[in-house]
Amino acid sequence: MARHIFDLKHIFRREIQMAYVCYYPATGRYLKGFDLPGWGERYDAGRIPKDVPSVFHTGQRRLELSEAPEKVLLKKQAASLPDIFSARSGVRIISERVRQILEAFDPGVHQILPIEAFYRDGSKPDTAYFFLNVTKHLDTVIDEASSVKMAFQIVGEKSRDQMELDPPTARNLVIRKDRAAEHNLWREKRYPYLPLLMSDEMHAEFKAQKIKAYHFWRAEER
Known part of the structure; x- marks a missing residue:
């Protein structure tokens, strides 16, 4: 029974695709003088x-x-x-x-x-x-499934064309798999302050080559 449950979990993990948010740490090592x-x-x-x-x-x-x-x-x-x-x-x-x-x-x-x-x-x-x-812009975030909110514009009004994480430290982001397909590195059109997003495949190559760069957190694809 334990082996059967393990196999089901393994299959489930494979079906949930992940993209990665390229978090840029605000530390001296990455913000060089x-x-x-x-x-x-x-x-x-x-x-x-x-x-x-x-x-x-x-x-x-x-x-x-x-x-x-x-x-x-x-x-x-x-x-x-x-x-x-x-x-x-x-x-x-x-x-x-x-x-x-x-x-x-x-x-x-x-x-x-x-x-x-x-x-x-x-x-x-x-x-x-x-x-x-990076000039590639996509609109992939599923707002209703993510920890996000409408951002205030300079005039003090909220705009659905400008979105942000809520809170800024949130790590719950869900993106549309069909819109992200065949793209490997991009910015989100409606999220000007969101870091770059990266495909599973490119992230795997960064990891394989031990690239010393971003910290990453996962964004689910649906």
Whole structure:
């Protein structure tokens, strides 16, 4: 009887598909001390459109080459840098290993541009790094099955077009399997503050390659 129950549980787990929310921990290891030489000066001088920092956070469009950062100065040397970390204004920087995974799963989907990473003494990390702009947006969250609420707009009114987790630490998110099918990394259209979402398959590859990056929590697919 025990073996029979175990088999049923195993089958049930396989039928419940999971996507993963890419939680970005607010710790020093992932929020490296940095600067973006050249880019910061151009932005502060008004030579880069004011909406570019919001693009870093929301990925609402692809950037022109003149708008994207070209260099990142790492202020502290480390024996082992994460494969994904954040820089000024939410700039997301990824290693060569992550770039290869993204291109293998989503060829040509995401905007990935080379960025020169270096330390104060001029030395460079052992791996190449890239600027990542995730511009794929899907509408997959099933609101009534998730711990979410309508968000307030600047004018003080609630809008169903803008949603958020409730509470912000909630880990109950259910997404539509049919809408997420064949997509591996995306943002949610109506959830501007929700982290990136990732497919089971891409998450398994991150785990297999021991990518040092996000923390993950599961979102159920129905």
